[in-house]
Every structure is written in structure tokens, then in C-alpha cells.
Amino acid sequence: MEQINWTEFVSPILLSLKVSVVSSIFVLFIGGIAAWGMSRRKFRGKTLLETAILLPLVLPPTVVGFILLVLLGKKSWIGYLMERFFDQSIIFTWGAAVIASIVVAFPLVYQTMRTGFSLVSKDLEDSGRSIGANEWQVLRYITLPLAWRSVTAAYILGFARGLGEFGATLMIAGNIPHKTQTLPTAIYIAVESGNQTLAWCWAAAIIFISFGLMFIANHRARD
Template identity: 55%
Template sequence: MDSLLNDFSLEQFLSPIWLSFKIAIVAGILVIIVGTLVGRLLARKNFKGKTILETILMLPMVLPPTVVGFFLIIIFGKNSFAGQAIEWLFKQPIIFTWTAAVIASTVVAFPLMYQTAKAGFRGVNLAIEEAARVDGANEWQVFRTISIPLASSSLISGSVLSFARALGEFGATLMFAGNIPGKTQTIPTAIYIAIDSGNMKMAWLWVISIVLISFIMLFAVQRKEK
């Protein structure tokens, strides 16, 4: 153990873990809010082009993460309108920043939250929502006091799974945010670099850490469903 501690500092070990948690928390909040709202909307609305829209929303789940990262570079790169607007507003490009890591994690985690939220809202009895409207509740009140509580099990599961997915994001993050220690280096990218450099001790410690974290979150979801 002493030999292992001499190979690295505690700060070097904890930095990717702490950064991963911060990125996953911010991405998770964004995913939960947007995924819940979009899931509720598309669970009830039918319109022309809905299937195409839902397919686009689900694409990050099946596309290789490097492809997602490629599209993010195209959308937010220096030559894009969005990239130039961001650089003009904040005086720096968004690529290879902490914000880029949040965006990458949000995009890849969104489909999980959206899909589970939509399934949860579809399971809500329409008659109960309609009865609330008849009693004078507006749409926001119906959503907040009826739809969300009745779909809470699915929403909690989606939230945990989305957080876990954001925590473990690698490909899109590496391409879009890079691997800058203390700035954009998350647990997955730190593991990749550690293995590439032959530092298997560090790699093992980070692997064990993220496996334990992921196991605990998934175990909590399974317990909640039972």
C-alpha cells in the first residue's frame, strides 16, 4: 500500500472522481428537467413528424460516442454559428472546456431519461388527470400534483440511470472536451490514459471506484422497483 501511495498523490486520484461527479450532477439536472418535460409532452401529443423527432432524440443511445462527439464539434466548433456566438459572448471557445464535458454527458444521457419518463407518463391513468382538470386544476397543477407523483417510480429510475450514464461517458467527452487534468479529465478518460501509459495501479483504482459507484446506483434502482 505504501508503494502504491508513492506512485501518485491523493489529489491526483480524487481529481477525476470529483470532476466526474460535478459534471454528472449538472448534466443529470439538465437531463432530468428536459427529459421529464419532453417525455410528458410526447407521451400525450400526436403530430406529424413525431416519429422522426423521437428517432432523433433517441439516436445518441445507439450511435457510437465518437460520432456524437463529432457532431458536437461540428455544431459548437469555431466555424459554426453556435460556436462563434458562444466565443463572442464568453470570449473563449466551448471546445475543451468543463462546459463541453457537461454538454457531451447531457446529450448521451438524455435518451435514457426521456424514454423512461415517457413510459412512466404513458402509464398514468388519463381519467385521473381529466378528473383533476374538471375540478379546476390547470395543466401545470395536473402535471405537478398528478402526473409526476404517479410516474415517480419511472422518473426516479430514469434519473439514476441517466446520472450513471453521464458519469461513465467517455467517447464524446474525449473528442469534444478532451482530457485536461483538473479541468476535463473524468474517470473514464483518466482510466484510458492510465492504461495507455502503462500505469495499471491507477487504472485499477479508478476502475474499482466507478464500478462500485455504478453498482450502488443500479442496486438502488433495482431495490426501488421491487
């Protein structure tokens, strides 16, 4: 049985948790705004826009990663500005892993929150507006409390999706130990190199974390 270097073992776990925490906060905020707006407004081209929003849900992660690589690489205007003003590239950093996780988790978070918002009674929201509440107050005191199960589920699903992201992350963040190596990429490299013990330990870690997240989501959904 191969000996496990515990520093090597813990590093991808901590980085994956860091990426998932940061990305899930961003994607919950962005996805929440998009879901609230789309569930409350009707406009021409809405179906087309929503289809584009949900597209990363069905696209292969490597395709998403390739598109992000083109958009964020050194030859793009975003990459150029980053090099010019910050003297660094987004590509092959842990921030790139965060961006990949946000993009792939966004459709799942958006769809979950949109469903929750659409179930909130419009009459209750209109009642709030009728007594002088603005849109922010309606969202804060009526919509969000009534849709809290969907919001909680959206965050947990976004966190878990970011934790398990592989293809897009590998494309734009790479697999640099102690820098961009997340749990999925670490498992892949361990299997490729024949280190079954380390691969099983990392697999057990991600299964344990994911199981715990899904258990919490299911428990809250039944409360």
C-alpha cells in the same frame, strides 16, 4: 507497484461527479418535458421526431462527439458567439463534458420517463382537469406522484450514464488533467501509459459508484 498521487487520483472522481450532477439535473428537466409532451400529444411526424430523439442511444459516442464538435467549435455560430461575447470557447472545458453527458444520456432518460408517464391513467388526469386544474397542476399533483418511480429511475440512469461517458467527452472536452479529465478518460490514459495500479483504483471507484446507483434504483423499483 506504482505509487499513487492522491491529488491526481481524486481529481477525475470529483470532476466526474460534478459533471454527472449538473448534467443529470439538466437532462431530467429537458427529458421530462419532452417525455411528457410526447406521451400526451399525437401529431404528424411524431415517429420521425422520436426516432431522432432516440438516435444518440445507438450511435457510437465518437459520432455524437464529432457532431457536437462541429456544432460547438470555433467555426460554428455558437462557438463564434461564445468567443465574441464571452471571450472563451465551449470546447475543452468541463462545460463541454456536461453537454456531452446530456446528449448521450437524454434518450435513456426520455424513454424511461415516457414509459412512466404513459402508464398514468388518463382518466385520473382528466378528472383533475374537470375540477379546474390546469396542465401544470395536473402534472405536479397527479402525473409526477404516480410516475415517481420512473422519474427516480430516469435520474439515476442519467447520472450513471453521464458518469460513464467517454467517447463524446473525449472529442469535445479532451483530457486535460484537473480541468476536463473525467474518470473514463483518466482510466484510458492510465492504461495507455501502463499505470495499471491507478487504472484499477479508478475502475474500482466508478464500479463502486455505479453499483451504488443501480442498487438504489433497483431497491426503489421494488418498494
